[in-house]
Amino acid sequence: MTMRISTFFYTLWQGIRNIFRNKGYSAASIATISASLFLFGLFFSVIDNISYMVHNAEQGVAVTVFFDDGTTTEEINQLKIALEERPEVKQVVYVSADDAWAEFSKEYLGDYADGFTENPLAGDDNLEIYLNDVSKQGELVNYLEKLDNVREVNRSEITADTLTGVNRLLAYMSGFIIAILIIVSIFLISNTVATGITSHKDEINIMKYIGATDFFVRAPYVIEGMIIGLVGALIPLGFTYFFYNRVVGMIADRFSMLSNILKFMPAADVFRYLIPIMIALGVGIGFLGSTLTIRKHLHV
Amino acid sequence: MAWNRTEIPGPVESGEVVISLRDVSKRYSREAPAVSHANLEVHEGEFVFITGETGSGKSTLLKIIMHQLVPTDGTVNVLGYNLNKIRHTKIPKFRRNLGVVFQDFRLLKDRNVYENVAFAQRIIQVPGEQIRRNVTDALDMVGLADKYKRQVTQLSGGEQQRVAIARALVNKPFILLADEPTGNLDAETAWDIMQLIERINTQYGTTVIVVTHDRSIVDRMNKRVIEMKQGEIIRDDPARTEEEYDEYYEDENAYQDVDSDGYDYEN
Ligand SMILES: Nc1ncnc2c1ncn2[C@@H]1O[C@H](COP(=O)(O)OP(=O)(O)OP(=O)(O)O)[C@@H](O)[C@H]1O
Ligand SMILES: [Mg+2]
Numbered sequence: 001m002t003m004r005i006s007t008f009f010y011t012l013w014q015g016i017r018n019i020f021r022n023k024g025y026s027a028a029s030i031a032t033i034s035a036s037l038f039l040f041g042l043f044f045s046v047i048d049n050i051s052y053m054v055h056n057a058e059q060g061v062a063v064t065v066f067f068d069d070g071t072t073t074e075e076i077n078q079l080k081i082a083l084e085e086r087p088e089v090k091q092v093v094y095v096s097a098d099d100a101w102a103e104f105s106k107e108y109l110g111d112y113a114d115g116f117t118e119n120p121l122a123g124d125d126n127l128e129i130y131l132n133d134v135s136k137q138g139e140l141v142n143y144l145e146k147l148d149n150v151r152e153v154n155r156s157e158i159t160a161d162t163l164t165g166v167n168r169l170l171a172y173m174s175g176f177i178i179a180i181l182i183i184v185s186i187f188l189i190s191n192t193v194a195t196g197i198t199s200h201k202d203e204i205n206i207m208k209y210i211g212a213t214d215f216f217v218r219a220p221y222v223i224e225g226m227i228i229g230l231v232g233a234l235i236p237l238g239f240t241y242f243f244y245n246r247v248v249g250m251i252a253d254r255f256s257m258l259s260n261i262l263k264f265m266p267a268a269d270v271f272r273y274l275i276p277i278m279i280a281l282g283v284g285i286g287f288l289g290s291t292l293t294i295r296k297h298l299h300v
Numbered sequence: 301m302a303w304n305r306t307e308i309p310g311p312v313e314s315g316e317v318v319i320s321l322r323d324v325s326k327r328y329s330r331e332a333p334a335v336s337h338a339n340l341e342v343h344e345g346e347f348v349f350i351t352g353e354t355g356s357g358k359s360t361l362l363k364i365i366m367h368q369l370v371p372t373d374g375t376v377n378v379l380g381y382n383l384n385k386i387r388h389t390k391i392p393k394f395r396r397n398l399g400v401v402f403q404d405f406r407l408l409k410d411r412n413v414y415e416n417v418a419f420a421q422r423i424i425q426v427p428g429e430q431i432r433r434n435v436t437d438a439l440d441m442v443g444l445a446d447k448y449k450r451q452v453t454q455l456s457g458g459e460q461q462r463v464a465i466a467r468a469l470v471n472k473p474f475i476l477l478a479d480e481p482t483g484n485l486d487a488e489t490a491w492d493i494m495q496l497i498e499r500i501n502t503q504y505g506t507t508v509i510v511v512t513h514d515r516s517i518v519d520r521m522n523k524r525v526i527e528m529k530q531g532e533i534i535r536d537d538p539a540r541t542e543e544e545y546d547e548y549y550e551d552e553n554a555y556q557d558v559d560s561d562g563y564d565y566e567n
Contacts, residue, residue: 006428206406209366210471211395212423 011216015223018196025192026228032188033232033285036181037278041240043174044277045270050167052265063129063141064154071149073125079147080127088136093128100124182285189228189289193221197297204298218298222290229286233278241271315344317377318475318507319365324374325531326360333372334360336531342509344474347501347539349518350511352528358511361528362479365509366398367391379474396424399468399506403480405460407452407467413439414448417466424471438470442496458489465496475507476500482514490514494521 019026067076080092095103131137137155144153197204207217248264255262319342326335335357342348350358363369364376367383376383381394407416417438421431439445442462447455452463461481468476478497482490494510494517501508512518518525527535 004425004427007422007425010422202406203408206408206419207423209368209395209398209400210420210423210467211392211398213392214389216423216425 007216011219012223014220015227018200018220018224019227022192022196022199025188025195026224029185029188029192029228029289030232030235032181033185033229033282034235036178036185037233037282038236038239039174039181040178040281041236041274041278043170043178044274045240045244047167047171047174048270048273049265050170053263054167056263063131063137063144065127065129065144065150066124066152066154067126067149068151071125075149076125076127079149083127083129086140088131088133088140089129090132091130093130095126095128097124100126182281185232185285186289186292189225189286190293192228193225193290193293194297196221196224197293218294221294221298222287225286225288225290226283227286229282229284229289230279231282232286233282237271237275237278240274241267244270315346317341318344318379319509320375320377321361321364322375324361324364324371324376326357326364326369327372333357333531335364335371338374338531338533340526340533340536342507344507345501345505347498347508347521347523348510349521349523349525350509350528351513351515351518351525352534354513356528357531358528359479360531362477362509362511365475366400366477367394396471397474399465399471399473399476401461401464401468401476401478401481403483405457405464405484407460407463409453411452412448413444413450413452413455413463416452416463417470420467420470434470435466438466441469441500442466456489457485458493461485461489461493462496465493465500469500472504473506475509478508478510480511480513482512482517487516490517 065079076094080094083089083092129140131140141153141155144150204217244267248267252262252264319340321338321340324335324338324340325333327333338357338361340361350361352358360369364371364383365378367376367378367386370383379394379397381390383394386394408419411419414435417435418431421434426434435448436445439448442465444459444462444466447459452460455463461484465481476497481497482493485493497508497510498521500506523539525535525537526533
């Protein structure tokens with residue numbers, strides 16, 4: 001379909017006119033789309049942040065292997081090299097008993113550590129294994145437990161699994177709510193456009209007998225829907241953008257003791273995806289709503 | 301106005317056939333047909349009146365010609381388009397050859413005179429600079445050049461119909477179809493509008509079909525007259541020759557009143 005520049009602007013102008021000729025309905029549609037896309041933005045930010053935290057937590061998830069007494073440093077080092085060959089393993093750290101005691105006493109005992117003259121963890125050399133893929137943790141633990149020199153394998157699975165579970169639940173719930181809201185939005189846009197078409201019946205008929213193509217008759221209504229969708233996306237985007245840093249700052253303040261888990265994504269990272277997704281959603285909803293109506297009401 | 305066809309001085313009957321209806325019938329429902337077995341040929345450059353009592357099928361016939369309605373039976377050919385078989389995507393192209401005028405003007409009430417006429421050009425995607433020239437020419441033709449900025453709601457009925465005619469003209473149609481174009485106008489204004497339509501016919505060679513109830517106008521204008529009754533074409537009289545025309549007016553006294561209004565219908 002070739003189109004002159006002047007025709008394009010004329011059509012665009014007609015679409016904008018339609019919105020203003022039909023203020024009440026247009027406003028209602030924009031409000032619903034804004035509401036649904038605001039919720040979308042909200043859930044998106046939350047889910048995105050939880051994923052981000054899960055990812056961070058996973059980085060810290062480690063399997064710790066302790067060895068039978070009498071296992072030599074040589075043997076431990078051999079196992080370390082063997083483990084590093086495995087694809088799911090990201091890093092293996094050798095923690096000597098002295099290292100372990102130093103860290104433990106620093107973290108939990110502080111000044112009281114001076115009371116110990118000997119290392120109570122003597123002989124507790126261990127390997128900390130960090131994984132690329134947390135889901136492979138069980139498999140790895142099984143493998144380790146069968147090894148000869150291994151006395152004990154400690155795993156720390158809880159944080160990652162819980163977070164993933166919460167995230168999934170939230171995703172399903174928000175998906176459901178958003179789907180309903182999007183359907184309502186499409187319905188409302190469709191109604192708005194239908195009202196416009198009905199009130200312009202005469203104009204449409206005139207266009208038809210002058211020889212307007214279907215495309216020319218329909219385009220302003222599609223544009224009307226798309227502009228409504230676009231505005232309906234920009235409003236909640238502005239809103240979310242304005243409040244994101246404030247809310248994140250507030251939560252971090254309130255729950256400062258959880259600061260090692262509550263690591264939020266920087267706004268720029270969230271909005272890099274949120275902006276195009278929301279605009280595409282808004283315009284898409286508008287396009288769909290108007291196209292459906294035109295099919296039904298505008299027999300050119 | 302830059303018409304790219306030869307101007308034909310006055311009614312011509314020898315031109316090509318531009319409208320041809322063969323045994324055309326249209327039924328809206330199971331009742332009597334609105335148009336019944338109509339046969340009609342209109343030649344290029346002709347001026348044709350269609351008259352008949354209310355409900356006789358005049359509008360229906362016009363709608364069939366402009367492909368707003370598809371006949372139940374019979375074949376319709378307009379400007380080489382077989383309207384029984386025309387593809388949906390070809391309809392806009394076909395309609396661009398027609399200009400249509402209605403009794404109720406059907407202007408866009410939220411726009412001014414200029415925009416109403418330009419609308420027809422925008423729809424067929426004429427480039428911007430050309431639109432200005434063509435609209436000015438069309439408004440000149442209908443005598444409204446100086447009122448181009450007026451809102452159409454602030455015009456008299458006759459002026460509104462002139463705008464509608466300018467809109468029908470601006471795309472330089474081959475055929476002008478007018479359904480009761482003077483039905484809402486007083487006798488004097490009606491006569492002016494009819495004179496304008498005649499001038500379009502003679503100056504541009506546009507083929508014209510006018511549906512009208514107004515016997516006095518039909519009688520004064522000496523054109524081909526088709527009369528319909530209960531869906532059938534019951535009369536199809538060609539325009540009278542010079543002698544017949546003079547004779548007719550010598551006998552006729554009924555229009556002395558109109559004559560004394562000062563109209564010079566020989567011009
Ligand atoms: N859309 C329609 N549905 C059903 N019947 C219709 C429809 N349009 C017209 N008719 C009927 O068809 C017949 C012819 O109508 P038409 O409008 O062609 O008459 P007309 O000669 O133009 O009358 P008028 O001089 O009053 O305008 C009438 O009996 C009318 O009631
Ligand atoms: Mg009629």
